[in-house]
Amino acid sequence: GENVEQHPSTLSVQEGDSAVIKCTYSDSASNYFPWYKQELGKGPQLIIDIRSNVGEKKDQRIAVTLNKTAKHFSLHITETQPEDSAVYFCAASTTGGGNKLTFGTGTQLKVEL
Amino acid sequence: GAVVSQHPSRVICKSGTSVKIECRSLDFQATTMFWYRQFPKKSLMLMATSNEGSKATYEQGVEKDKFLINHASLTLSTLTVTSAHPEDSSFYICSPDRAASEGTQYFGPGTRLLVL
Numbered sequence: 533g534e535n536v537e538q539h540p541s542t543l544s545v546q547e548g549d550s551a552v553i554k555c556t557y558s559d560s561a562s563n564y565f566p567w568y569k570q571e572l573g574k575g576p577q578l579i580i581d582i583r584s585n586v587g588e589k590k591d592q593r594i595a596v597t598l599n600k601t602a603k604h605f606s607l608h609i610t611e612t613q614p615e616d617s618a619v620y621f622c623a624a625s626t627t628g629g630g631n632k633l634t635f636g637t638g639t640q641l642k643v644e645l
Numbered sequence: 646g647a648v649v650s651q652h653p654s655r656v657i658c659k660s661g662t663s664v665k666i667e668c669r670s671l672d673f674q675a676t677t678m679f680w681y682r683q684f685p686k687k688s689l690m691l692m693a694t695s696n697e698g699s700k701a702t703y704e705q706g707v708e709k710d711k712f713l714i715n716h717a718s719l720t721l722s723t724l725t726v727t728s729a730h731p732e733d734s735s736f737y738i739c740s741p742d743r744a745a746s747e748g749t750q751y752f753g754p755g756t757r758l759l760v761l
Contacts, residue, residue, distance in 0.1 A: 564748035575738050575752040576689065578646060583748075621688060627748035632679070633740075635688045 534559040536624050538636030545612050546644055553639045555622035556604040562624040565598060565605045566633070570619045579620075580607070583627075612643045647751035648672045649741060655757040658729055666724045666756045668739030674719035675741030679750070680712075683736040695722055729760040 535558040545551050557565075563584035568576035582589045582596045582605065589596050593612075598605040609616055622636040648671040658664050668678060677696050681689040693709075695701040695716035703709045711733075713725040722741070726733055738755040 566748075566750070568752075573755075573757070575649075575651075575755040578749070578751060581749065625748050631677070631742050631748045631750065632691060632694065633689075633750060635690075637688050638686075 534562055534624055534626075534634040536622060536634050536636045538622050538639060540639060541637065542640045542642070544642045544644060547612060547614060549612055551607075551609045551612050551616070551641055551643075553607045553620055553622070553641070554604060555606070555624075555636050556602075557624045557634075558603065559624070559626070560600075560603065561626045564625045564627050564631075565596070566623050567594075567596060567607050568621045568623065570621065570638075572618075576621060609641075612641075614643050614645060617641055617643045647741065647743070649739065649751055649753040651737075651739060651753040651756050653756060654754065655759075657759045657761065660730055660760055661728055663725055663727045664729055664758060666726075666737055666739075666758075668722045668724070668741070668753050670720050670741035673741070673743050675722070675743060676719065677742035678714075678716055678722035679740040679742060680714060680722075680724050681738045681740065681752075683738060683755075685736075689738065692724075726758065729758070731760045734758055734760045 538555045566581035570576045595608040620639045623633040625633045650669045652667045680692045693701045693703045695714045701714040716722040739753045740750045
C-alpha cells in the first residue's frame, strides 16, 4: 500500500517569512496530492491540491510542487501570517481506485509575530 | 468546497454505552463515505469505507462489530461506537465522496468522543 512521509513535524517561522513542508510517497500509481490545514478541534480543510499531470500549482500565497520521478511534493506558503498557524497534512491517492487518501504525519506550523 | 455536517460535535459518555455519530452531505449525493479516526497530535487514520445501500469495508485492525456503519441514503451515513471504552476516545471525522470528484475530498467538522 501507499506510504506517505512528511517533514518537518514542527516548523516555526517569523511572520512574513516563507514556510516549506515536504512529503514523499511510495506508490508510483498515486496521481492526486492534496494538502489540508487543520485547526485545533476542527476537521481538515482542503487548501490546495495537485494532480500528476502538472508540476506546480499556485493559489495566492500557497503553492504546491510535484516531482513524480522523485516521488515527492511540497507545500510552499509565502508571506506567512499568524492565522496560518495550524497543522498541515499532505496526502496521496490514486483516483479511480476508490479515492482512498493516505495521509502524512502532519506538520505543526507556528507563525510568530 | 462541499458542505458536510456532523452531529454531535462532541459527546461524553460512560464506558459501556453506545454512541451514534451522524454525517450529512448537504450539497451533493455521496455514493461513498469515508470514516476516519484521529488521536491527539496524530494523523488521520481511515477506519472504513461505506457505500450507499451496501456493507461497509473496514480497514485492517478495525473491529466491524464495534464500529457499526450505516449508509442508508446518499446524504446520510452513521457511525455507531458500540460498548464504548476509554480507549475509543478520539476525534471521528467523515468525508463524503462524490463519484465525479476525481479524488477531491472534503471533511466534516469532526466529532470529539470522550468515554469516561
